[in-house]
Amino acid sequence: MDTSTWIGIFSVSASAMCMGIGSIAPALSEGKALQQALSSIAQQPDEAGTISRTLFIGLAMIESIAIYCLVVAIVLIFANPFWNHVIAKPGG
Amino acid sequence: MEITPDHLVLFRRGFVVLNATIVYTRVVMLVLVVVAWMATRARKSDPDAPRSGWEGALDGMVSLVRSQIQEISDREGVDEYLPFVGTLFLFIAVSNVMDIVPGWHAPTGSLSTTAALAICVAVGVPLFGIREAGLKAYLHHYLSPAFFMLPFHLASEISRTVALAVRLFGNIMSGSMIVALLLAIAPLFVPVIMQMLGLLIGLIQAYIFAVLAMVYIAATVHRQEERPQEQNQ
Numbered sequence: 001m002d003t004s005t006w007i008g009i010f011s012v013s014a015s016a017m018c019m020g021i022g023s024i025a026p027a028l029s030e031g032k033a034l035q036q037a038l039s040s041i042a043q044q045p046d047e048a049g050t051i052s053r054t055l056f057i058g059l060a061m062i063e064s065i066a067i068y069c070l071v072v073a074i075v076l077i078f079a080n081p082f083w084n085h086v087i088a089k090p091g092g
Numbered sequence: 093m094e095i096t097p098d099h100l101v102l103f104r105r106g107f108v109v110l111n112a113t114i115v116y117t118r119v120v121m122l123v124l125v126v127v128a129w130m131a132t133r134a135r136k137s138d139p140d141a142p143r144s145g146w147e148g149a150l151d152g153m154v155s156l157v158r159s160q161i162q163e164i165s166d167r168e169g170v171d172e173y174l175p176f177v178g179t180l181f182l183f184i185a186v187s188n189v190m191d192i193v194p195g196w197h198a199p200t201g202s203l204s205t206t207a208a209l210a211i212c213v214a215v216g217v218p219l220f221g222i223r224e225a226g227l228k229a230y231l232h233h234y235l236s237p238a239f240f241m242l243p244f245h246l247a248s249e250i251s252r253t254v255a256l257a258v259r260l261f262g263n264i265m266s267g268s269m270i271v272a273l274l275l276a277i278a279p280l281f282v283p284v285i286m287q288m289l290g291l292l293i294g295l296i297q298a299y300i301f302a303v304l305a306m307v308y309i310a311a312t313v314h315r316q317e318e319r320p321q322e323q324n325q
Contacts, residue, residue, distance in 0.1 A: 056303070067262035070266055
């Protein structure tokens with residue numbers, strides 16, 4: 001198989017693995033943060049505003065890790081620099 | 093498939109290239125300015141004019157942002173951050189919510205726009221810090237608690253700027269991309285649900301962007317006020 005085929009195979013499988021493996025830890029930690037926040041709100045309903053604001057900020061921070069994975073995966077699929085390099089050469 | 097509206101060129105003459113990002117950014121600005129002007133027009137000419145609905149809505153928005161800022165910065169009567177944070181929130185929220193207009197490409201779905209907004213925050217935070225404490229005291233915090241912490245402080249500022257930009261871009265871009273993919277798979281009803289989710293995510297991201305900008309400002313200003321206790325981030 002020539003270079004472009006290998007690049008295609010590796011890009012697609014790398015993006016799939018990046019998204020799949022990369023979203024495990026953010027999902028677990030978002031669940032944990034949400035669980036803690038819910039039990040805190042149940043204990044102290046008066047502080048619900050502060051807790052949920054802090055929760056939103058924390059969730060955004062955690063989620064940005066998953067978003068990095070998504071961006072890398074999308075770049076690998078739709079705007080792959082290696083693929084473009086190989087395709088740009090005449091005759092592949 | 094387009095990942096960013098940057099590649100969507102609407103007008104090209106010579107070296108002048110107008111892509112969708114620039115055009116839609118201007119449209120958002122125009123909408124904001126026109127709405128604000130229409131809402132306050134009556135009040136400017138006649139201070140006793142009856143309150144219009146638009147003015148009430150804008151007033152509610154301003155007091156909402158103000159209360160959030162006061163909660164985060166832990167001080168009463170701070171209006172100095174209101175224009176900056178409020179503008180960030182309004183711009184991002186309007187450009188995300190106008191996704192319901194057919195053919196709209198949210199300018200926040202382009203990394204150039206979000207990077208520009210994040211750079212505004214990265215420049216604005218030191219400026220607010222310097223204005224609060226003076227240049228020397230502000231620069232001193234880069235060397236605290238010890239001089240070798242300097243690279244870590246710099247790395248944290250750079251990484252949080254990149255994170256701000258990529259977070260907003262990734263959320264909005266993935267929202268529009270999911271809708272585009274679903275249009276190819278199940279074009280009848282499913283994209284509508286995802287688009288509703290996209291509107292919710294857009295508003296939450298606008299809120300998060302503004303709140304994070306305010307948290308960074310408040311952390312810098314707090315640090316100048318009470319150096320001994322390194323609480324609140």
